[in-house]
Amino acid sequence: MTGTTSGGGLHLPGYLREPAEARTPLAFPGYRSTALRAPLRTPVDLPQRLTEVTGPVLGEDRVLPHDADLTLRRGGEALGQRILVHGRVLDSDGRPVPDALVEVWQANAAGRYRHVVDNWPAPLDPHFDGLGRVVTDSLGRYEFMTIKPGAYPWGNHHNAWRPAHIHFSLFGRAFTQRLVTQMYFPDDPLFGQDPIFNAIPAAARHRAISRFSLDRTQDNWALAFEWDIVLRGSEQTPFETDDDGDVA
Amino acid sequence: MTADPLDVPPDPADPFQPRSGQRGSGFLTGPLRLGTTPSATVGPYLAIGLTWPDGEWAAAEGTAGGFWIRGRVVDGAGDVVPDAMVETWQADPDGRFPSPEDPRGPSSYPGFRGYARAQTRTGEFAVFTLKPGRVPDGGGGLQAPHVDVSVFARGLLDRVVTRIYFADEAQANAEDAVLRALPEDRRGTLLATPAEDGYRFDIHLQGDRETVFFAV
Numbered sequence: 001m002t003g004t005t006s007g008g009g010l011h012l013p014g015y016l017r018e019p020a021e022a023r024t025p026l027a028f029p030g031y032r033s034t035a036l037r038a039p040l041r042t043p044v045d046l047p048q049r050l051t052e053v054t055g056p057v058l059g060e061d062r063v064l065p066h067d068a069d070l071t072l073r074r075g076g077e078a079l080g081q082r083i084l085v086h087g088r089v090l091d092s093d094g095r096p097v098p099d100a101l102v103e104v105w106q107a108n109a110a111g112r113y114r115h116v117v118d119n120w121p122a123p124l125d126p127h128f129d130g131l132g133r134v135v136t137d138s139l140g141r142y143e144f145m146t147i148k149p150g151a152y153p154w155g156n157h158h159n160a161w162r163p164a165h166i167h168f169s170l171f172g173r174a175f176t177q178r179l180v181t182q183m184y185f186p187d188d189p190l191f192g193q194d195p196i197f198n199a200i201p202a203a204a205r206h207r208a209i210s211r212f213s214l215d216r217t218q219d220n221w222a223l224a225f226e227w228d229i230v231l232r233g234s235e236q237t238p239f240e241t242d243d244d245g246d247v248a
Numbered sequence: 249m250t251a252d253p254l255d256v257p258p259d260p261a262d263p264f265q266p267r268s269g270q271r272g273s274g275f276l277t278g279p280l281r282l283g284t285t286p287s288a289t290v291g292p293y294l295a296i297g298l299t300w301p302d303g304e305w306a307a308a309e310g311t312a313g314g315f316w317i318r319g320r321v322v323d324g325a326g327d328v329v330p331d332a333m334v335e336t337w338q339a340d341p342d343g344r345f346p347s348p349e350d351p352r353g354p355s356s357y358p359g360f361r362g363y364a365r366a367q368t369r370t371g372e373f374a375v376f377t378l379k380p381g382r383v384p385d386g387g388g389g390l391q392a393p394h395v396d397v398s399v400f401a402r403g404l405l406d407r408v409v410t411r412i413y414f415a416d417e418a419q420a421n422a423e424d425a426v427l428r429a430l431p432e433d434r435r436g437t438l439l440a441t442p443a444e445d446g447y448r449f450d451i452h453l454q455g456d457r458e459t460v461f462f463a464v
Contacts, residue, residue: 010351010384016284017463024286024405031289033403036324037453039461046409046426046462050383051396054347056337056363057354062300092282105297113293117331130296167290167297173349175337175396176464178407182288199405200286207285230282 012053014235015176016092021201030195032156048176055174058101059135067133070106070146078128080109080147082222085210088140089170091177091233096140103169104132104144111150111164120153145222151190163190163197170229177231184209185225287406292331294400295367304366306336306377308359313341315446317412318374321399324454332401334373334451335365336412338394343381379414385425392420392427399451408461412449415439434460 027038046052071078085104089097107113107130110122114129132144149164165182172178184197186209191197200208207230216224290298307314317336321329339345339362344355346362357378364375382390395412413421421427427435437459440447452459 010386012351012386013349015464018284022283024288026405026408028405031403031405033289034405035403036327037329037401037403038405039408039458040324040454041458041461043409043461043463044430046411046464047386048464049386049391050345050350051337051339051391051394052464054337054345054349056361057347058363090282092284094280094282103297105293113296115293115296117292132297167288167294169290169298173347175398178335178398179285179287180290180400180407181285182291196288196405200288204283204286207283208288230284232284233281 010050012048012050013174014048015053015174016232016235018232022204024200024204028195028199030157031199052176053174055171055177058171059099062101063133063135067131068144070128070130070132070144073127073129076127078108078147079125080128080150082145083148084143084145084216084218084222084224085166085183085227086141086143086213086216086224087210087227087229089136089142089172089229089231090140091172091231093233095233096136096138097172097177097231098136098138098140100136100140100173101171102134102136102142104134104146104166106130106146106149106166107152109147109150111152111162113152118152122150122152148185148223151188156195160193161190163188163194168229170231172231179229179231181229182208183227186210186212289402289405290333290400292402294331294333294402295369298333298365299367300365304364304373304375306338306361306364306375308361309376311359311378313378314376315379316374316376316443317395317440317447317449318372318443319440319449319451320372321368321401321451322453322455323403326455328368328371329401329453330368330371332368332373332399333365334368334375335363335398335400336375336377337363337396337398338377339380339383341378341381343383343390382420387425389423389425390420392417392424394424394426397451399453404453408453409464410451410459410461411438412440412447413438414447415441430460 027034108125108128112122134142170179210225210227213224213226321332340357340360366373380393385391397410398407440449
């Protein structure tokens with residue numbers, strides 16, 4: 001990993017700084033809540049020093065065995081289409097991120113969150129609270145059983161509906177790698193009208209969409225969806241190229 | 249899997265396409281990279297997934313020298329944001345981190361986690377912690393005591409990052425390379441001020457007093 005030598009001869013990793021056009025912008029005009037919340041000034045570059053390249057150790061002690069199955073809560077089965085969501089947590093160098101806490105939350109099959117500010121007229125499910133936690137294994141793999149979340153209206157504009165999604169929160173190894181995001185499902189007809197999905201630069205949107213996985217679909221039990229999550233890896237300088245694009 | 253270079257986006261107008269007059273070399277011009285997963289807002293229901301009973305304790309209750317950092321998150325209309333989450337990460341009082349990524353070796357300061365998360369449902373966040381020690385700045389000097397902060401909220405499509413410094417560390421602050429690089433009239437937005445049981449640090453997302461936010 002490339003890095004800089006810090007005071008006292010410390011060799012620190014440098015984490016990839018992606019160009020703004022490859023990242024979700026903080027503000028997006030179609031998403032109204034950003035207007036008064038997204039900062040207006042250009043952020044100041046912060047050198048990556050010890051505080052930025054370290055991060056908390058949050059592992060197995062934060063997770064209980066039943067946290068990986070959202071379909072069995074309060075002594076009964078959640079309603080809806082049972083799905084296995086699985087994948088790997090990697091960095092942009094392709095290295096697995098092991099022992100990493102993955103926190104997920106979602107709406108129920110009817111598109112209702114178990115939260116006081118969600119009061120649209122869709123039913124709550126007594127056996128679904130919408131919270132899951134898992135830790136990645138030594139190869140960076142994670143999986144949890146849940147039900148497919150429903151779409152829901154959210155008042156951003158007339159007839160605004162969120163595509164079905166699951167919220168993910170990840171830490172990685174370092175403060176620089178912290179990520180909160182949303183996983184979508186393939187071919188959702190609601191993508192076109194959703195400003196939160198469309199705020200993602202077009203070239204990166206497909207990275208937010210899971211794929212159907214027949215391999216992991218469980219006969220007579222549950223469909224499977226696969227989604228790999230890529231955190232920032234090492235900062236690397238591209239090779240010099242000449243005008244023809246050849247390696248110089 | 250979404251691996252480059254096979255991860256060719258479907259958009260024909262995208263920057264991966266060769267510019268006119270340019271031919272490809274047939275060779276990779278850089279190391280194999282995976283595209284990073286784009287961020288998204290935590291939305292209004294973050295309390296479902298991100299609430300921890302011990303979230304606010306970066307240092308265990310009763311740890312000697314412990315204090316609270318309390319503050320509001322304020323939007324561009326001057327209104328308090330009641331559905332944000334503030335996360336903090338910092339060194340222990342000896343300037344070491346409870347992290348295997350610290351090249352000096354992980355610290356094991358008694359009762360110290362270094363990380364806290366707190367929501368703003370009551371109008372304020374509050375984290376209980378210890379004063380961080382000074383950490384090398386990479387240029388042969390020491391940074392002033394500081395806490396790295398991430399703020400997440402509905403209406404923020406990515407986290408925003410800032411730092412807490414301490415107003416009662418005037419000499420260390422005057423030597424700090426990050427603070428010194430800021431315009432003088434904006435440094436104050438990063439200073440936590442002494443309060444009854446610790447410090448106060450308000451975060452202004454917009455406005456005349458917009459907090460200095462960092463790209464890391």
